[in-house]
Amino acid sequence: MNTREACVNADLKDPLAPLKDCFDLPPGVLYMDGNSLGVLPKTAAARAAEVIRKEWGADLIRSWNTAGWYDLPARLGDKLGGLLGAREGEMVVTDTTSLNIFKALAAALRIQQGKHPARRVILSERDNFPTDLYMIQGMIDLLQQGYEMRLIDDDLPLDKALDDSVAVMLLSHVNYRSGYMHDMAAVTAMAHERGALAIWDLAHAAGAVPVDLNGADADFAVGCTYKYLNGGPGSPAFIWVAPRHTSDFWQPLSGWWGHSRPFDMAVAYEPAGGIRRYLCGTQPIVSLSLVECGLDVAHAAGMDEVRRKSLALGDLFIALVESRCADHPLTLATPRNHAERGSHVSLRHPNGFEVMQALIARGLIGDYREPEVLRFGLTPLYLGYADIWDAVDILKDVLDTRAWDKPEFKQRSAVT
Numbered sequence: 537m538n539t540r541e542a543c544v545n546a547d548l549k550d551p552l553a554p555l556k557d558c559f560d561l562p563p564g565v566l567y568m569d570g571n572s573l574g575v576l577p578k579t580a581a582a583r584a585a586e587v588i589r590k591e592w593g594a595d596l597i598r599s600w601n602t603a604g605w606y607d608l609p610a611r612l613g614d615k616l617g618g619l620l621g622a623r624e625g626e627m628v629v630t631d632t633t634s635l636n637i638f639k640a641l642a643a644a645l646r647i648q649q650g651k652h653p654a655r656r657v658i659l660s661e662r663d664n665f666p667t668d669l670y671m672i673q674g675m676i677d678l679l680q681q682g683y684e685m686r687l688i689d690d691d692l693p694l695d696k697a698l699d700d701s702v703a704v705m706l707l708s709h710v711n712y713r714s715g716y717m718h719d720m721a722a723v724t725a726m727a728h729e730r731g732a733l734a735i736w737d738l739a740h741a742a743g744a745v746p747v748d749l750n751g752a753d754a755d756f757a758v759g760c761t762y763k764y765l766n767g768g769p770g771s772p773a774f775i776w777v778a779p780r781h782t783s784d785f786w787q788p789l790s791g792w793w794g795h796s797r798p799f800d801m802a803v804a805y806e807p808a809g810g811i812r813r814y815l816c817g818t819q820p821i822v823s824l825s826l827v828e829c830g831l832d833v834a835h836a837a838g839m840d841e842v843r844r845k846s847l848a849l850g851d852l853f854i855a856l857v858e859s860r861c862a863d864h865p866l867t868l869a870t871p872r873n874h875a876e877r878g879s880h881v882s883l884r885h886p887n888g889f890e891v892m893q894a895l896i897a898r899g900l901i902g903d904y905r906e907p908e909v910l911r912f913g914l915t916p917l918y919l920g921y922a923d924i925w926d927a928v929d930i931l932k933d934v935l936d937t938r939a940w941d942k943p944e945f946k947q948r949s950a951v952t
């Protein structure tokens with residue numbers, strides 16, 4: 537597609553184009569940061585009002601039973617699980633991704649202590665999202681059992697790192713910075729062959745790429761609902777456990793919501809039989825309820841169609857940047873190969889931070905990640921081909937005119 541008109545025509549033929557109308561998008565904004573915070577589904581405001589005014593305001597405590605609050609983590613887990621290759625009863629929506637990493641890691645390490653008691657390595661990736669690495673470090677410090685973290689990188693490839701000292705491997709399916717995507721089934725098979733368990737962080741995969749947790753034979757998975765699933769800022773995360781492990785051990789955040797009979801008010805902890813044991817305390821019902829609004833749109837689209845369009849948008853973005861911004865020092869940090877690419881495209885530029893601030897000032901919202909990385913999220917539910925054309929137009933203009941080279945674009949805020 538070398539003209540805007542061709543992009544407009546592609547939008548007219550796009551089966552996902554009507555779904556853009558399911559979202560409240562601010563006028564004058566091209567939003568390419570749905571990989572960090574998804575947009576607002578139109579149904580969310582009415583749903584929030586219903587939960588607050590009717591379920592909380594009018595029905596009060598009765599709503600735990602009458603409005604289905606008590607079962608909400610599991611019911612939403614089933615609905616989300618349908619997009620990720622999980623079966624009913626295998627997933628709950630609860631807590632944060634960081635907390636769910638703690639639970640999954642603790643359970644996986646305990647299972648391995650029974651099977652391979654000498655193994656003391658937790659394997660991850662130097663380029664993984666920092667919270668994953670921080671949670672591993674915190675767990676090692678808490679356990680005081682001689683565990684160590686090993687990180688794969690350019691010098692230590694997975695095949696070499698995954699030896700018989702590895703107890704648990706924790707990887708992100710799609711890398712938050714580069715957009716690189718692991719082959720979940722192949723990497724999990726390699727981990728299993730060598731006696732390790734595989735925990736997958738799906739933060740940048742859920743709602744973005746097709747995932748088949750059971751098909752890939754994964755052991756545990758966690759991830760966010762506020763990115764590609766449009767659940768709202770800080771909406772609860774999810775955790776999935778392969779049914780073969782659910783009853784092997786219970787996670788150590790053994791709060792009353794994971795008890796088999798919480799309202800017995802018993803002194804002794806006795807974990808619930810299934811995935812409910814991965815719950816801890818009382819759930820944030822207002823925020824949790826809104827997760828469903830985003831999930832409904834994702835189901836209406838279907839993940840295969842989302843993937844097809846996401847790759848097409850990515851190919852178009854890369855081709856237009858390379859042809860129209862060729863005289864600028866931009867390098868592609870994301871794999872071209874479809875099998876290795878998630879749903880965002882990252883470009884490096886020596887003045888990446890300033891360039892992104894200038895783009896945002898023009899209404900093109902992406903984000904910036906150290907070092908020098910401009911990230912552009914491709915969210916097929918509400919971005920079209922003409923949007924990609926317009927985004928590259930803005931990028932080209934900001935670079936051609938050096939509009940980024942101003943003192944106000946060098947100021948750093950708390951959140952980039």
Ligand SMILES: *Cc1c(COP(=O)(O)O)cnc(C)c1O
Pocket residue numbers: 632633634635665667668708712737739740760773
């Ligand atoms: C966004 C992201 C998280 C976020 O974790 P929170 O606990 O929700 O803050 C975790 N892991 C990865 C890989 C992410 O991309």
